[in-house]
Amino acid sequence: MSEFEFSVPVLIAGAGACGAAAALAASDAGLDALVVERDDRPGGSTGMSQGLFCAAGTTSQKENGVNDDAEVFFADIMEKSRGQADPVIARTLAEESAPTFEWLRNVHALPWQLDTSFRASYGNSRPRVHGWPGHGGLDMIQLLHRRMSDAGVDVLMETRLVDIFDDGHGRVRGAALQRADGQVERIGCDALILACGGFGANRAMTDRYMPETRALRYNGHEGSEGDAIRLGEGLGAALGDMGSYQGYAMLTDPQGISVPPPVLIDGGIIVNRHGDRFTDESEDIAGMVHPLSSQPGSGGWVIYDADIESACGGIPELAQLIALNAHKTAERLDDLAGAIGADPARLTASVDHAREAAARGARDSFGRDWAGGHILRAPFRALKVIGAIYHTQGGLQIDRHARVLRRDGRPFPNLFAGGGSARSVSGPSSWGYLPAMGLTTAVVLGRIAGRSAASLLTS
Numbered sequence: 436m437s438e439f440e441f442s443v444p445v446l447i448a449g450a451g452a453c454g455a456a457a458a459l460a461a462s463d464a465g466l467d468a469l470v471v472e473r474d475d476r477p478g479g480s481t482g483m484s485q486g487l488f489c490a491a492g493t494t495s496q497k498e499n500g501v502n503d504d505a506e507v508f509f510a511d512i513m514e515k516s517r518g519q520a521d522p523v524i525a526r527t528l529a530e531e532s533a534p535t536f537e538w539l540r541n542v543h544a545l546p547w548q549l550d551t552s553f554r555a556s557y558g559n560s561r562p563r564v565h566g567w568p569g570h571g572g573l574d575m576i577q578l579l580h581r582r583m584s585d586a587g588v589d590v591l592m593e594t595r596l597v598d599i600f601d602d603g604h605g606r607v608r609g610a611a612l613q614r615a616d617g618q619v620e621r622i623g624c625d626a627l628i629l630a631c632g633g634f635g636a637n638r639a640m641t642d643r644y645m646p647e648t649r650a651l652r653y654n655g656h657e658g659s660e661g662d663a664i665r666l667g668e669g670l671g672a673a674l675g676d677m678g679s680y681q682g683y684a685m686l687t688d689p690q691g692i693s694v695p696p697p698v699l700i701d702g703g704i705i706v707n708r709h710g711d712r713f714t715d716e717s718e719d720i721a722g723m724v725h726p727l728s729s730q731p732g733s734g735g736w737v738i739y740d741a742d743i744e745s746a747c748g749g750i751p752e753l754a755q756l757i758a759l760n761a762h763k764t765a766e767r768l769d770d771l772a773g774a775i776g777a778d779p780a781r782l783t784a785s786v787d788h789a790r791e792a793a794a795r796g797a798r799d800s801f802g803r804d805w806a807g808g809h810i811l812r813a814p815f816r817a818l819k820v821i822g823a824i825y826h827t828q829g830g831l832q833i834d835r836h837a838r839v840l841r842r843d844g845r846p847f848p849n850l851f852a853g854g855g856s857a858r859s860v861s862g863p864s865s866w867g868y869l870p871a872m873g874l875t876t877a878v879v880l881g882r883i884a885g886r887s888a889a890s891l892l893t894s
């Protein structure tokens with residue numbers, strides 16, 4: 436009798452964007468893939484996200500007159516990560532982002548296009564953030580699951596990968612899967628793709644690898660417990676950039692909804708509880724969590740105006756915040772200060788300082804460049820925000836085929852990883868994250884992993 440209850444050609448653990456892209460790529464190549472997902476419904480971090488990802492050199496960029504390509508994207512990744520991103524992974528993502536975008540759009544009818552409201556910012560030197568206008572991550576993951584269903588991919592919900600069996604030389608032979616009733620099944624596979632997300636929900640791991648985040652709230656998916664990373668490490672896999680993560684300084688309190696970046700890109704500012712500005716809000720979308728968290732009360736307010744609200748009001752998160760009437764509003768800055776409990780003179784000085792720099796089209800004393808910038812004007816708005824960690828960026832070391840690498844640098848022949856489970860390209864800490872890289876690594880590396888598994892099994 437076989438030691439496995441049944442066998443599949445490709446087993447994919449995790450049904451977020453990475454697992455779905457891997458399954459679609461394997462299925463396109465004619466392989467049967469089985470996807471297992473620990474939750475009882477599609478979601479993951481992907482479902483919590485804004486559904487935006489980077490791609491360079493797409494038809495949608497060209498239609499919008501944007502000149503971009505893999506070389507520029509690669510250079511942006513290396514510059515933002517201060518040269519510390521893995522150049523192999525960075526180049527792979529840069530080169531494969533546009534083909535992945537076109538594949539998802541043309542082969543799998545995903546309605547994504549360049550997000551023209553997300554201008555070049557925060558290290559992306561060209562507008563290259565793509566999404567589904569008016570829709571967020573939940574729509575994205577539901578659509579990806581529909582496409583897996585259309586392709587005949589089997590997805591087993593409430594089924595968690597809990598162990599991996601190899602042949603003693605690194606070749607994966609099968610896995611242990613725990614079902615909702617606690618029963619554990621052993622199934623065989625010819626290739627295994629790890630798409631279980633990162634480890635933000637695993638407090639022991641975050642304390643170990645990124646102790647400076649101890650006091651920060653975690654605002655990511657609870658399934659990101661680092662299963663893939665722990666199991667891969669147990670097999671002898673190398674890990675990379677384990678101290679790397681995306682923080683975010685604009686999680687609304689108490690709504691728990693992210694203020695979308697275009698609110699700042701279009702001219703919003705952040706002040707602390709007293710009304711003082713404290714940072715260049717255009718510098719670092721992820722690392723800004725630290726200056727915010729060191730302010731009195733560890734929080735602040737995003738200040739913007741009705742012009743910005745109407746420009747960004749179609750973005751689902753801001754639309755939700757408007758529907759919830761989450762913002763304070765006032766015609767005069769001293770009334771706004773009263774509404775948010777700030778000092779009127781300090782809030783007025785902060786806004787005036789930004790307005791004066793915007794009027795000159797010059798840098799302000801924080802270093803923010805206001806060339807072509809919007810001059811804030813009444814009526815004003817304020818949203819209360821705190822900082823949080825959203826997702827981790829370190830993980831299993833992979834090569835350009837998304838193969839997991841051992842600690843001696845050799846690849847495991849039939850073990851692949853992508854998305855939050857794999858090392859990303861944000862460097863070692865919190866300051867190297869380019870906006871929308873999380874989903875970029877999920878869909879691009881997921882597709883590569885599915886394709887690589889297929890070429891291994893069909894060669």
Ligand SMILES: Cc1cc2nc3c(=O)[nH]c(=O)nc-3n(C[C@H](O)[C@H](O)[C@H](O)COP(=O)(O)OP(=O)(O)OC[C@H]3O[C@@H](n4cnc5c(N)ncnc54)[C@H](O)[C@@H]3O)c2cc1C
Binds near residue numbers: 630655662
């Ligand atoms: C609030 C928020 C907003 C974000 N916005 C953006 C954005 O707009 N653009 C962007 O690029 N990035 C964004 N991110 C990051 C992005 O969501 C993630 O980087 C991306 O979704 C990772 O995809 P994934 O498939 O690797 O992981 P996930 O989408 O988390 O999928 C992993 C799946 O694996 C399952 N799983 C875990 N362990 C196991 C196991 N042992 N067995 C079986 N299943 C398992 C999980 O339940 C989960 O469903 C955001 C993150 C957050 C939290």
